[in-house]
Amino acid sequence: xxxxxxxxxxxxxxxxxxxxxxxxxxxxxxxxxxxxxxxxxxxxxxxxxxxxxxxxxxxxxxxxxxxxxxxxxxxxxxxxxxxxxxxxxxxxxxxxxxxxxxxxxxxxxxxxxxxxxxxxxxxxxxxxxxxxxxxxxxxxxxxxxxxxxxxxxxxxxxxxxxxxxxxxxxxxx
Amino acid sequence: xxxxxxxxxxxxxxxxxxxxxxxxxxxxxxxxxxxxxxxxxxxxxxxxxxxxxxxxxxxxxxxxxxxxxxxxxxxxxxxxxxxxxxxxxxxxxxxxxxxxxxxxxxxxxxxxxxxxxxxxxxxxxxxxxxxxxxxxxxxxxxxxxxxxxxxxxxxxxxxxxxxxxxxxxxxxxxxxxxxxxxxxxxxxxxxxxxxxxxxxxxxxxxxxxxxxxxxxxxxxxxxxxxxxxxxxxxxxxxxxx
Numbered sequence: 235x236x237x238x239x240x241x242x243x244x245x246x247x248x249x250x251x252x253x254x255x256x257x258x259x260x261x262x263x264x265x266x267x268x269x270x271x272x273x274x275x276x277x278x279x280x281x282x283x284x285x286x287x288x289x290x291x292x293x294x295x296x297x298x299x300x301x302x303x304x305x306x307x308x309x310x311x312x313x314x315x316x317x318x319x320x321x322x323x324x325x326x327x328x329x330x331x332x333x334x335x336x337x338x339x340x341x342x343x344x345x346x347x348x349x350x351x352x353x354x355x356x357x358x359x360x361x362x363x364x365x366x367x368x369x370x371x372x373x374x375x376x377x378x379x380x381x382x383x384x385x386x387x388x389x390x391x392x393x394x395x396x397x398x399x400x401x402x403x404x405x406x407x
Numbered sequence: 408x409x410x411x412x413x414x415x416x417x418x419x420x421x422x423x424x425x426x427x428x429x430x431x432x433x434x435x436x437x438x439x440x441x442x443x444x445x446x447x448x449x450x451x452x453x454x455x456x457x458x459x460x461x462x463x464x465x466x467x468x469x470x471x472x473x474x475x476x477x478x479x480x481x482x483x484x485x486x487x488x489x490x491x492x493x494x495x496x497x498x499x500x501x502x503x504x505x506x507x508x509x510x511x512x513x514x515x516x517x518x519x520x521x522x523x524x525x526x527x528x529x530x531x532x533x534x535x536x537x538x539x540x541x542x543x544x545x546x547x548x549x550x551x552x553x554x555x556x557x558x559x560x561x562x563x564x565x566x567x568x569x570x571x572x573x574x575x576x577x578x579x580x581x582x583x584x585x586x587x588x589x590x591x592x593x594x595x596x597x598x599x600x601x602x603x604x605x606x607x608x609x610x611x612x613x614x615x616x617x618x619x620x621x622x623x624x625x626x627x628x629x630x631x632x633x634x635x636x637x638x639x640x641x642x643x644x645x646x647x648x
Contacts, residue, residue: 239481243474250470255463264464268472275473276480334459356421358460382419389418389452 237282245291246275252292252359253299259354260303262339270306274299296361296369300351307347341391349384352377356385410435410442417446534572539586544570548581552597552624559619559626564645565593588640590631600625617641 253274257267278298285294331339342350351370355361366381367374416432436443536547544567549556551572558565566586573580578598585591599620615637617628628646630637641647 239477243477246473246477247470250473251463254466254469255460258463259460264466268466268469271469272473272476276476279477279480332459332462334455335462338456338459354460357457360457378419382415385418385453386415388456389449392452392456 237285242279242282245295249292249295250275253295255358256296256354257299257303259338259342259358260351261306262343266306270299270302273302277302290368293365293368296355296365297371300369303351337392341388344391345384345387349380349387352381353384353388356381410439413439413442414445417442417449535569537569539566539568541566544583548583548595551581552579552595556595559621561619561646562593562626562628567593590636591640592629594627594629596625596627597623598625599623600627617646 250271254267254271257270257274258264261267261270274295278295281298285291342354345353352366352372355366355369361369363374363377363381366372367377370377372380413432413435416429420429420432436446534551536544538544538547545556545558547570567583568586570581570583573582573594575594575596575598578596580594580596583593583595585593599622600618615630615632615634617630617637619626628637628641630640632640638647
């Protein structure tokens with residue numbers, strides 16, 4: 235499909251916040267999320283011919299974001315390098331996060347990608363099972379069962395006593 | 408189904424889910440206060456999680472950074488395009504040259520043939536034979552061509568009264584005079600030529616021509632007259648039905 239530069243720029247304005255949000259919760263890092271969002275749009279621009287229909291642009295962009303995330307994860311397992319549970323309290327003036335946000339980050343960090351990825355899409359954007367299934371290239375039944383398990387794990391983790399910590403950036407800009 | 412299994416069902420439920428599939432769950436919630444309380448806590452917690460997910464850092468410059476990156480990418484693409492195009496254009500240019508060569512060269516060759524034959528027809532012949540013996544004429548032609556000479560089957564009935572050796576654009580050729588028709592002559596060129604129009608224009612302004620080729624030699628029936636007159640002559644000589 236031929237996409238004009240003007241249309242693509244409009245998509246950047248419309249969906250950059252969505253992609254950034256998903257990437258932020260996937261990675262737990264603002265810097266990584268910015269990097270992923272940019273790379274996803276650059277890759278999307280280069281491969282705009284793979285978009286089958288304009289109506290599917292949101293799922294298509296999220297699918298590309300997931301590929302970028304997979305590439306980033308392969309290059310360096312940043313979450314493993316900076317385990318949240320083992321972090322010291324290091325307040326960062328630029329990122330003073332609420333207790334709920336910190337707890338959520340800690341809980342998500344304990345999930346593996348198979349559960350974290352659909353969970354973020356489910357809560358952050360309330361994407362339908364179908365949309366998540368398309369973006370992750372998984373059967374809808376698999377998405378439903380993983381989401382159900384992930385929600386249970388998330389609720390159970392959030393119910394445990396919280397160790398309030400301030401997240402250290404996984405990667406400094 | 409026990410309460411634990413129903414609790415698992417609760418995690419699969421989301422607002423807007425298929426009501427029929429989850430009807431057993433809601434029937435159980437209506438009967439089990441403990442599970443109903445758990446479901447209420449779960450729903451409240453879910454809403455809170457959802458609100459928390461909306462708390463993402465503000466980054467007003469991200470959009471402009473992406474757009475700037477795209478602009479840079481586009482500029483690079485434009486810079487590289489001519490180089491890419493040159494690779495594509497190279498074989499294209501070669502193909503164009505080939506087509507032009509193949510298309511134009513034969514026409515140039517034929518134009519040259521036309522001019523030279525027109526000049527020859529106005530000059531006294533250098534080598535010629537006067538004879539009405541068909542075989543003798545053909546033998547003489549063979550000596551000019553330095554090889555056997557035969558005629559296409561269409562010209563088997565044609566008789567001659569003489570022949571002249573000529574040269575057409577570096578090709579050996581003979582011009583045979585027809586016995587019973589002053590206006591007709593046969594030009595045999597020791598080359599494979601394809602276009603008839605060139606011979607028409609070279610012969611006479613109002614002349615006509617018919618062309619045969621066996622792949623090695625070209626036989627041109629030249630006629631000082633219209634196409635209809637030539638056609639009548641060809642029918643008379645059994646050249647054309």
